[in-house]
Amino acid sequence: MGGMSSGTVLGVPLGVLLAGHTSWRATMWLVTGLGAVALVGLAVGLPEVPAEPPVPMRARLGALADRKVLPVVGLSFLGAVASLGLYTYLAPVLHSSGGVGEGQVAPYLWAWGIGGVLGSVLAGPLVDRTGRVTLLVTVIVATLVVAMGALPLLGAAAFPALVVWGAAGWAFQVPQQHRLLALRAERGTVALALNNSALYLGSAVGSALAGLALSVGLAARALPWAAAGVALVGLVLHVSAARGRAGGGGSCGVRVVGVWRAVPRA
Secondary structure (H helix, E strand, O other), rough: OHHHHHHHHHHHHHHHHHHOOOOHHHHHHHHHHHHHHHHHHHHHHHOOOOOOOOOOOHHHHHHOOOHHHHHHHHHHHHHHHHHHHHHHOOHHHHHHOOOOOOHOHHHHHHHHHHHHHHHHHHHHHHHHHOOOOOHHHHHHHHHHHHHHHHHHHHHOOHHHHHHHHHHHHHHHHHHHHHHHHHHHHHHHHHHHHHHHHHHHHHHHHHHHHHEEEEEHOOOOHHHHHHHHHHHHHHHHHHHHHHHHHHOOOOOHHHOOOOOOHOOOOO
C-alpha cells in the first residue's frame, strides 16, 4: 500500500506536468520506460523465492461464497469504485466546482497523494495499537464519505478535504487485509488475492461509471456526491455485516485481537 500510494504521489503530478509541456503520449512513453527499467531490475536482482502449491480454481472462487470474506471484499470493491473512480476525474471535478484551471491541478493531486502516503503508512501501526479493526474500518470509511462529499462545497479551497480523502482512501485497505487474515488465516493468501482483485476491479468500474455519467450529461461537480453515495452504501453493508457477526456469537473485533496478540511480531 505504501509503494502504491507513493508511486501515485510522484507519478500522477509528474505525468500531468509532462503532458502539459509536451503531450499525453510523452507520459505514456515515460510509463513504458519505467516499466522496462523495472523489468530489467527484476530479471537481474530478484532472488529465487520458493512458490507455494497452486491454489485450485474451486478454492479461489469458493472464497466468494464465504459469508465472512464476501462483506470485506465487497467493501473493498465499493471503496475503490468511489475513491479511485472519482480520482480519475479530479481535474474536471475541480474545474466544475471551484474554477481550477487545467494548469492548476497539480497541487491538488499532490495534496491527495501526500494524504495517501500518510494514510497507508500510519494505518498499520494504528491497527497494531488499537486492535479494534472493525471499528477502525468504520471510522475510516465514514471519513472517506465526508471528505468526498465536501469537495464540491469547498471549490478551490479543497486541499484539506483532498488530504483527508487520500489518507482515508488508502488507509482502509490495511485493516481490510488484517481482517481477512484474521477471519481466514488458513487460506489468507487466497482471501488477500481476492481483495486485491476487488480493489483493481473497483478502480476500473468506478472510472468507467464516472466517465459514462459525464458522457450522458451529469455535471462533474456532482461526481463527488455520487462517489460518496457509493462509499456510504459500502459503509452500511459493513456495519450490517459486523452487527450480524456480533449477534451470531462473538464479534469480529474479539477474534482479530486474539490473532494479533498471538502473533504480535509476525
